[in-house]
Every structure is written in structure tokens, then in C-alpha cells.
Amino acid sequence: MQWETVIGLEIHAQLSTQSKIFSGSATTFGAEPNTQASLVDLGMPGTLPVLNAEAVRMACKFGLAIDAEIAEKNVFARKNYFYPDLPKGYQTSQMDHPIVGKGHLDITLEDGSTRRIGITRAHLEEDAGKSLHEDFHGMSGIDLNRAGTPLLEIVSEPDIRSAKEAVAYVKAIHALVRYLGICDGNMAEGSLRCDCNVSVRPKGQAEFGTRAEIKNVNSFRFIEKAINHEVQRQIELIEDGGKVVQETRLYDPNKDETRSMRSKEEANDYRYFPCPDLLPVVIEQSFLDEVRASLPELPGQKRERFEREFGLSTYDASVLSASREMADYFEQVNATCGDAKLAANWVMGELSSLLNKEGLDIEQSPVSAEHLGGMILRIKDDTISGKIAKMVFEAMAAGEGSADEIIEKKGLKQVTDSGAIEAMLDEVLAANAEQVEQYRASDEAKRGKMFGFFVGQAMKASKGKANPGQVNQLLKKKLEG
Amino acid sequence: MHNLTLAEIARNLAEKRFSAEELTRTLLARIEQLDPQLNSFISVTDELAIAQAKAADARRAAGENGALLGAPIGHKDLFCTQGIRTSCGSRILDSFKAPYDATVVERLAAAGTVTLGKLNMDEFAMGSANESSYYGAVKNPWDLSRVPGGSSGGSAAAIAARLLPAATGTDTGGSIRQPAALTNLTGLKPTYGRVSRWGMVAYASSLDQGGPMARTAEDCALLLSAMAGFDPKDSTSVEQPLDDYLAALSQPLAGLRIGLPKEYFGAGLDPKIADAVMASVEELKRLGATVKDISLPNMQHAIPSYYVIAPAEASSNLSRFDGVRFGYRCENPVDLTDLYKRSRAEGFGDEVKRRIMVGTYALSAGYYDAYYLKAQKIRRLIKQDFVAAFEQVDLILGPTTPNLAWKLGEKNADPVSAYLEDIYTITANLAGIPGLSMPAGFIDGLPVGVQLLAPYFQEARLLNVAHQYQQVSDWHLRAPAGF
Numbered sequence: 033m034q035w036e037t038v039i040g041l042e043i044h045a046q047l048s049t050q051s052k053i054f055s056g057s058a059t060t061f062g063a064e065p066n067t068q069a070s071l072v073d074l075g076m077p078g079t080l081p082v083l084n085a086e087a088v089r090m091a092c093k094f095g096l097a098i099d100a101e102i103a104e105k106n107v108f109a110r111k112n113y114f115y116p117d118l119p120k121g122y123q124t125s126q127m128d129h130p131i132v133g134k135g136h137l138d139i140t141l142e143d144g145s146t147r148r149i150g151i152t153r154a155h156l157e158e159d160a161g162k163s164l165h166e167d168f169h170g171m172s173g174i175d176l177n178r179a180g181t182p183l184l185e186i187v188s189e190p191d192i193r194s195a196k197e198a199v200a201y202v203k204a205i206h207a208l209v210r211y212l213g214i215c216d217g218n219m220a221e222g223s224l225r226c227d228c229n230v231s232v233r234p235k236g237q238a239e240f241g242t243r244a245e246i247k248n249v250n251s252f253r254f255i256e257k258a259i260n261h262e263v264q265r266q267i268e269l270i271e272d273g274g275k276v277v278q279e280t281r282l283y284d285p286n287k288d289e290t291r292s293m294r295s296k297e298e299a300n301d302y303r304y305f306p307c308p309d310l311l312p313v314v315i316e317q318s319f320l321d322e323v324r325a326s327l328p329e330l331p332g333q334k335r336e337r338f339e340r341e342f343g344l345s346t347y348d349a350s351v352l353s354a355s356r357e358m359a360d361y362f363e364q365v366n367a368t369c370g371d372a373k374l375a376a377n378w379v380m381g382e383l384s385s386l387l388n389k390e391g392l393d394i395e396q397s398p399v400s401a402e403h404l405g406g407m408i409l410r411i412k413d414d415t416i417s418g419k420i421a422k423m424v425f426e427a428m429a430a431g432e433g434s435a436d437e438i439i440e441k442k443g444l445k446q447v448t449d450s451g452a453i454e455a456m457l458d459e460v461l462a463a464n465a466e467q468v469e470q471y472r473a474s475d476e477a478k479r480g481k482m483f484g485f486f487v488g489q490a491m492k493a494s495k496g497k498a499n500p501g502q503v504n505q506l507l508k509k510k511l512e513g
Numbered sequence: 514m515h516n517l518t519l520a521e522i523a524r525n526l527a528e529k530r531f532s533a534e535e536l537t538r539t540l541l542a543r544i545e546q547l548d549p550q551l552n553s554f555i556s557v558t559d560e561l562a563i564a565q566a567k568a569a570d571a572r573r574a575a576g577e578n579g580a581l582l583g584a585p586i587g588h589k590d591l592f593c594t595q596g597i598r599t600s601c602g603s604r605i606l607d608s609f610k611a612p613y614d615a616t617v618v619e620r621l622a623a624a625g626t627v628t629l630g631k632l633n634m635d636e637f638a639m640g641s642a643n644e645s646s647y648y649g650a651v652k653n654p655w656d657l658s659r660v661p662g663g664s665s666g667g668s669a670a671a672i673a674a675r676l677l678p679a680a681t682g683t684d685t686g687g688s689i690r691q692p693a694a695l696t697n698l699t700g701l702k703p704t705y706g707r708v709s710r711w712g713m714v715a716y717a718s719s720l721d722q723g724g725p726m727a728r729t730a731e732d733c734a735l736l737l738s739a740m741a742g743f744d745p746k747d748s749t750s751v752e753q754p755l756d757d758y759l760a761a762l763s764q765p766l767a768g769l770r771i772g773l774p775k776e777y778f779g780a781g782l783d784p785k786i787a788d789a790v791m792a793s794v795e796e797l798k799r800l801g802a803t804v805k806d807i808s809l810p811n812m813q814h815a816i817p818s819y820y821v822i823a824p825a826e827a828s829s830n831l832s833r834f835d836g837v838r839f840g841y842r843c844e845n846p847v848d849l850t851d852l853y854k855r856s857r858a859e860g861f862g863d864e865v866k867r868r869i870m871v872g873t874y875a876l877s878a879g880y881y882d883a884y885y886l887k888a889q890k891i892r893r894l895i896k897q898d899f900v901a902a903f904e905q906v907d908l909i910l911g912p913t914t915p916n917l918a919w920k921l922g923e924k925n926a927d928p929v930s931a932y933l934e935d936i937y938t939i940t941a942n943l944a945g946i947p948g949l950s951m952p953a954g955f956i957d958g959l960p961v962g963v964q965l966l967a968p969y970f971q972e973a974r975l976l977n978v979a980h981q982y983q984q985v986s987d988w989h990l991r992a993p994a995g996f
Contacts, residue, residue, distance in 0.1 A: 071612065071613055074838060075833045075838065076593075076611075076612065076613070076839070077593065077599070077601070077606065077609070077611070077714040077715075077833065077834075077839075078591075078592075078593045078599075078611070078615060078710075078711065078712040078713055078714045078715070079711070079712075080710060080711055080746060080747050080748065080749075081748065082745065082746060082747075082748050083748065110829050112828075112829050112832060112876070114832065114835060114853055116835075116837050116849065119833060119837075119838060120832065120833045121829070121831075121832020121833045121835060122829050122832055174837070174838075301877055301878045303828075303829070303873065303876035303877060303878075303881075304876075304881075305825060305826075305829070305876050305881070305885060308717075308718035308719035308749075308826055309715075309718050309748060309749065310748050310749075311748055311749060
């Protein structure tokens with residue numbers, strides 16, 4: 033049987049506000065346990081929440097960026113459950129009236145095609161603290177630094193059909209929140225976490241299959257692996273005559289498998305109700321207009337502009353706009369050299385493979401955009417050839433300075449003096465007299481093949497520095513005699 | 514000295530007839546001597562009181578002359594007081610010393626008040642008799658075999674017995690007004706949002722409101738002036754300027770339109786209380802008020818609605834008392850579930866458990882719409898009733914309670930009969946409007962209270978009417994025998 037995978041994702045993005053969503057405590061990651069927990073974060077009796085306006089602004093930014101409905105009023109609700117790192121015994125979240133309503137996001141797949149993924153809603157909520165089970169001799173420690181950190185939970189429609197699409201979607205959300213400056217996107221520190229709702233159904237069937245939710249997957253690679261594993265597990269289960277049960281599962285990256293955490297029956301009844309300590313949040317149109325005016329150019333808009341303005345392919349444009357840093361880098365290279373195609377080729381070619389090899393992000397690139405653009409300028413004005421440029425690039429990557437400095441220091445400037453090239457060619461021809469004779473005795477077709485040999489010899493003799501165009505031209509003249 | 518009101522104390526202190534320290538020592542001695550009969554204090558804060566009194570005297574010597582400078586008061590034991598036990602009348606917080614001051618406590622302290630202690634109350638403010646306290650029942654100074662009302666029963670008993678002139682209370686369904694009525698005091702529940710809830714341990718957040726309790730309306734006005742006002746730490750507090758409550762007291766009542774809701778005078782009301790209430794109406798008429806019969810048709814649904822909403826919010830508000838971070842923790846828990854279950858089972862009393870259970874049930878999947886949502890709809894109807902009524906009248910008047918103070922233990926077996934005692938007070942909390950109870954006579958030696966209700970933020974009007982009434986009556990001046 034042919035199976036179709038249906039995936040919906042819930043992404044928790046930690047908003048990069050200075051202070052917590054309902055208290056004035058700082059949100060810095062990695063501080064000493066419980067040093068960033070105020071009376072409110074500790075859930076002290078008598079304390080009350082006050083909403084951080086910046087979190088509201090950030091959520092609105094996101095809503096506008098995904099073209100979502102933003103209701104005039106949104107309401108905080110309490111999600112009640114007991115857990116030691118949940119100090120109040122409830123999480124303040126949103127249920128019936130989220131701040132961001134229905135929207136959508138377009139993703140580009142590897143084959144260059146795009147898909148529109150529906151976003152059901154996005155709501156604000158507070159994060160819980162952390163339970164620490166090591167170093168306490170059989171007891172548990174509670175660190176409430178993270179308690180009250182603002183989260184935006186972004187819930188997709190079940191529109192995703194493969195693990196690859198899921199990853200593309202998460203990457204697109206990741207890029208978007210970073211473009212918007214509302215989340216640092218640091219998955220290792222938990223700033224962006226993902227719950228994957230996965231089900232399978234026979235191809236062509238309209239109803240969804242029973243889904244399992246894989247909790248807290250925290251890297252692009254794990255998302256793909258966890259989903260693939262879960263899809264395989266469900267198909268095998270059904271094909272063996274079993275049934276998928278609705279449950280929450282955990283992905284274990286070490287064993288590359290998911291395992292059951294709790295079934296639907298064991299699930300909490302969260303007893304949501306509107307939080308009486310917080311008033312409904314009223315979003316004024318003027319506020320939204322102001323937020324809209326503050327939005328940066330978004331990844332999709334940037335991609336379109338790259339295609340339109342620079343004549344790049346959809347795929348190239350989407351790779352170059354995938355992150356704000358990548359796009360900024362590319363645009364800086366382009367601004368320096370004035371040649372978008374060459375800039376795109378170098379950024380996506382040499383630079384990307386260098387970064388991949390070194391495991392670096394674009395912000396950490398050892399070659400600055402100005403240096404790369406400056407090098408491309410030297411290609412364009414024939415100071416160096418493309419081949420020499422690769423040497424210059426490597427030298428720049430090694431920190432040897434700008435292209436001009438390297439060209440100067442290493443004497444890599446292309447030779448364009450016809451006299452010098454002719455002299456060099458004479459030497460080459462003299463050293464290969466036999467081949468010259470053969471060449472001259474051959475017909476047109478054979479000559480064509482042999483010509484390359486002489487060019488190669490000439491370039492080798494000039495250590496690559498001779499202007500290839502001139503070499504071609506002069507060589508032809510000399511051989512033709 | 515102990516018979517003086519706050520206003521009289523202010524004059525005496527200003528005229529240097531005695532110092533705040535002398536007054537404080539006198540009252541502390543009185544508390545020590547008399548409170549064992551009443552059990553109105555959970556904690557007496559002698560050291561703090563003496564220090565605050567000395568500081569007040571120093572401020573006065575330096576030229577300050579605030580109306581509350583050196584005024585001795587007490588706080589209901591659910592207002593957080595830094596470094597002092599804040600128990601909420603519960604075993605679960607018996608060991609809890611708040612690490613901060615409630616806004617109300619802070620503001621009153623800044624005005625120069627002297628805190629004599631923390632006052633007894635129904636556990637987590639859940640009750641109308643002050644019998645659910647972990648620290649034992651409070652007795653009514655007018656008859657020691659009777660309840661003082663609740664939940665601010667400690668505040669009420671202490672003021673009525675002249676252990677202190679005034680105190681803070683909180684009112685979620687009548688917890689200031691009902692004990693005020695049962696002990697011959699004036700007690701005001703302000704408009705929801707008028708007084709900050711920061712540092713007031715929550716029972717039902719959308720209904721809770723702190724307010725003053727004293728013997729006179731004038732003293733309530735003095736306290737409210739210092740307590741009330743916007744607080745950026747409480748999102749539900751309202752950013753609206755305060756009226757001059759003291760200046761408003763002397764307004765004449767000519768032309769005041771008073772509404773008498775027929776639902777407040779129906780079955781269940783002690784006819785003698787009805788008579789006393791009508792006598793006060795006659796007095797107000799003589800002062801220039803006119804009277805009109807009105808109706809609040811949805812009042813009959815108030816108690817069921819309240820006993821869904823308040824427990825629902827309480828079930829969530831009280832989740833933080835889990836034995837993990839503060840308060841009572843059971844001995845030797847075997848695992849996390851055991852820690853939760855036993856800490857809460859041993860830490861909470863029966864009434865609190867009952868309301869947590871009711872509230873948890875009302876919010877459960879499948880029941881939420883039928884209970885919680887329905888109750889919220891009724892709440893809106895009740896609000897609309899008041900809005901409509903206040904288009905015809907300036908003030909609504911009726912009895913504060915259907916019955917006089919009852920015998921200790923009398924209603925223990927039947928919680929619902931105790932819930933019904935809140936029937937006249939609960940609507941003001943559901944609607945969020947201000948309400949005041951004032952002394953209006955005695956029946957068989959037990960005080961009767963009249964309740965006044967006003968539109969949003971018209972505390973000044975309530976205090977004005979009560980003050981004018983107190984200029985022509987002397988019920989509020991009567992003291993219980995033996996105190």
C-alpha cells in the first residue's frame with residue numbers, strides 16, 4: 033500500500049525580550065540557578081503578573097509577517113497542572129483567543145518548488161522552570177531562571193507531507209523569527225523547540241490517521257530523523273495489523289527511535305480558564321500600523337527581489353535569502369563588486385563550501401563580504417583570472433588580508449603586457465617544437481583539440497598569471513604562423 | 514484611649530495629648546488582656562508596632578502632621594507583611610514569612626500607621642463565620658457564644674472590642690461587609706480595581722478586593738484615602754484619580770435617590786432586621802433622600818454563580834501551595850505525588866478542600882460550559898441589573914445579612930446554609946461595584962447592618978451617606994459589654 037504522511041508542527045519560539053513576560057526579571061541564558069527569578073517567577077503568594085508590552089509587539093510582528101488575522105482582543109488563560117518546576121501550579125498561556133490567528137508561510141523545497149503551509153494560530157505563553165536531577169543526591173533541584181520567559185507557540189495546519197517539508201518549514205520559521213529580530217533561534221539553548229504531530233494514511237484517503245505527538249525535538253536534523261522514524265514505525269505497525277494510538281512520544285537521538293511518554297488517557301485535564309489577573313489585551317489598529325511600518329524586508333519578499341532585481345533563479349534566491357545574515361552578506365558582496373551573478377556564485381560556491389568544511393555560520397565567515405566583493409572586482413577588471421581568484425580566496429580565508437594585498441604580496445597580478453606574453457609563448461613553443469609541428473600538419477578538427485595543450489602549457493609557464501584571453505589570441509596567431 | 518476613632522486619635526496626637534507610642538502600648542496591653550476571649554489576632558507584632566510608633570512620633574516631632582501618622586491598625590492575615598508570618602488562617606502557610614509587603618501594607622505604613630498585628634480570618638478567606646481558621650474560631654464581642662462573621666472576622670472582632678480602632682479586610686463575597694454588620698462596624702468594599710491586590714493572597718482573583726473596616730465612615734474614608742489608587746503591579750487596578758473621600762463626607766443628602774430592591778426584602782430575611790433597615794431608611798428620608806422601589810431580577814442566581822466562579826478561581830490560585838517552595842510540607846514524602854497529596858491534604862482545612870474540589874470540577878473538560886461559562890453569563894446579567902438600576906437611583910439600600918450573628922458551630926453541618934448568609938453581599942462582588950455596611954440598630958443585643966451599594970468608583974458617595982447617617986444616629990458608638 034502507498035502511504036501518505038501528514039504532519040503538523042507546534043514550534044515554541046522564545047521571544048528575545050529583555051525581561052520576562054509577566055515580571056521584570058532578566059531573561060539571559062545560563063545564569064546561576066534562581067538568580068533571575070523574582071517574587072512573581074517564584075509564584076509567591078499575593079504576587080500578580082503584569083504583561084510585558086514588548087512580547088505583545090513581537091507576537092504582532094510575527095502575525096503580520098505571516099499575513100495572519102490579529103484579533104482586536106486576545107485573552108490569557110491558565111493551563112492548570114502540577115509540576116515542581118511550574119511554580120504557580122498553572123502556566124499562563126492563551127487558549128480560545130490567541131494573539132495571532134490564521135496565517136500562512138511559503139516554503140521553498142530543494143527542487144525549487146514552493147509550498148504554502150497554513151498556520152492555525154500563534155499564542156503567547158510563559159515558559160516553565162527546569163528540574164535538575166543530577167548533583168542532588170537522590171533529590172531534585174529546581175531552577176526557576178527560565179520560568180516566565182516569553183514563548184510564542186506557533187501551530188501549523190496539518191499541511192506538511194514529509195520530513196523534508198517539515199524541516200523546510202521549521203527552517204523558514206527559524207529564518208522568519210530571526211529576520212524579525214524576535215527570537216535568537218538558538219536551538220541548542222532551547223530558544224526554538226518543536227513538537228511534531230505525525231500520522232499516516234493510505235494515499236487518497238481523506239480522513240487523517242491517528243496521530244502521535246513527538247515532544248521537544250531541538251535540531252533540524254533530529255526533526256527529520258524523528259519524523260522519518262515515527263512514520264516508519266506507524267506504517268509497520270499498521271501493516272502488521274496494529275493500530276496507532278494517540279499518545280505523546282519522545283525522540284531519543286542516541287538510539288534514533290521514539291518511545292511512548294504518555295497516552296491520551298494519562299493526559300492532564302488542564303482546566304483552562306481566562307486568567308483573572310490579566311485583562312484582555314486590546315490591540316489597536318494604530319499600534320498594528322506602527323508595527324507593520326517597523327517590519328524589515330521578509331525572507332519571501334527578499335527572495336522575490338533577488339529574482340527580480342538580480343535575475344537569480346528561485347533556488348539561488350531562496351538560498352541567499354534563507355537567513356538575514358546570509359542575505360546581508362550577499363548584498364554587501366554585491367554592493368562592493370556590482371555583479372550579482374558573480375557574487376551569488378562565489379557566496380553559494382567557494383564561500384559556502386568553506387563554511388561547511390569549517391562548520392561555521394555566515395556571521396563567522398573568515399572572509400568578510402567586503403573582501404570577497406573586492407576580489408570579484410579584480411576578476412572583473414582582469415587583474416586576476418578566475419583560477420587565480422581561488423588562490424586569492426584561500427589566502428583571504430587564511431587571514432592574509434584583502435584581495436589587493438594578497439595579489440600584490442604574492443605577485444598574482446595577471447600579465448597583460450602583450451610583449452611579455454609573446455616572449456613567454458615563444459619559449460613555450462620552442463620547448464614543444466615537436467607538438468608545434470604536429471599541430472601545423474593537422475586538420476582543423478584535430479588542431480582544436482591540440483590547442484588546449486598549448487594553452488595549458490602557457491598558463492603553467494606563467495603560473496596562471498597570463499591573461500587567458502590574450503594567451504588564446506596570441507597563441508593562435510603564433511601557431512597559425 | 515481605646516474608645517477613640519482614628520479621626521479622634523489624629524486630633525489627640527496633633528494636640529500632643531498622648532504619643533503614638535503611649536497609645537500603642539495601651540492597645541498592646543489591651544490585646545494581651547482581652548484577646549484570649551476573642552482569638553482575633555493570629556500574630557501580635559509588638560516590636561514592629563513600638564518601632565513604628567516611635568518613628569511616627571519622630572516624624573510628628575519633625576513637623577509632619579498626616580491624618581494616619583501614628584494611627585494603630587491591624588492587617589487581615591492575608592496581606593503580605595515582610596518578615597512577618599502571613600498565614601491566611603491556614604496550616605499550609607503557618608510557617609510562611611512573606612518576603613515583601615503588600616501594596617496596601619506599604620501605603621499604610623508610608624502614611625505612618627502602626628501595625629499592631631495580623632488578624633484572624635477564615636482559612637484563605639473562605640467562610641462567613643471565621644470558624645474555618647487553622648488558628649481557631651473568632652468570637653463575637655457582642656456575644657462570645659456567637660460568630661463575628663467572616664472571613665474578616667478577626668478584623669471585625671478586634672475593632673468591635675476596641676482592641677484597635679481600624680483594620681484592613683478583604684471582601685470576595687461579603688467578607689468585609691458581613692462581619693462589619695455582625696459586629697456593629699462600618700466596612701467598605703471598594704470598586705474592583707480601586708485597591709491594589711498586590712500582596713493580597715488570592716482567593717478568587719476576579720472578586721477579591723481589599724478595603725477598610727472601622728467604627729465610623731469617617732475612619733473608613735481616612736484609611737481608604739491611603740489604601741486606594743492605581744498600582745502598576747496589579748494589572749486589574751484602575752488608573753483613575755481618587756476622590757477626596759474626607760471632603761465628600763459633609764455633602765448634604767438632599768435629593769439623594771435611594772433604591773430599595775424588592776429581592777432584598779423577600780423570604781429568608783429576619784423580619785426584625787427588615788424593620789431596623791426600614792427605620793434607617795426613614796432617617797435618611799429625613800435627611801433629604803427620596804426612596805424608590807426597584808428590582809434586581811437576577812439576584813436569585815447570584816449564589817450559584819458565585820459558588821462556581823469563586824471556587825474555580827480558588828482551585829487554580831491555591832495550586833501553588835504544593836509543598837515544593839514554601840509553606841507546609843508533609844513529613845518524609847516517598848515520591849512527588851505523595852509530597853503533593855499529603856502536603857495539601859494535611860495543610861488545607863475542610864472548607865478549602867471543599868471549594869478546591871468544587872472549582873476543579875467546574876473547570877473540568879465537559880463541565881466547563883455548563884458551570885463556569887454559565888456562571889459568567891449570570892455574572893454579566895447581574896452587572897446589567899445594577900447598571901439599569903443606577904439609571905433610576907443614586908444608591909441601593911438593603912440589609913447586609915438576612916440573619917443576626919449565629920451561634921458558633923451552628924451551621925457547620927450544613928455549609929450551604931452558611932453560603933446563603935452571603936446572599937445580599939455577593940452581587941456587589943460579581944458586578945464589581947462598591948458596597949458599604951453600617952450599623953443600623955440592635956435586635957436582642959446583636960447588631961444589625963444596613964448595606965449601601967453605589968455605581969462604580971462612587972466610594973465617596975457611600976462614605977458620605979454613611980457619615981451623614983452617623984451624624985444623626987449613635988448605633989456605631991455603642992460598645993459591647995466587657996470591652
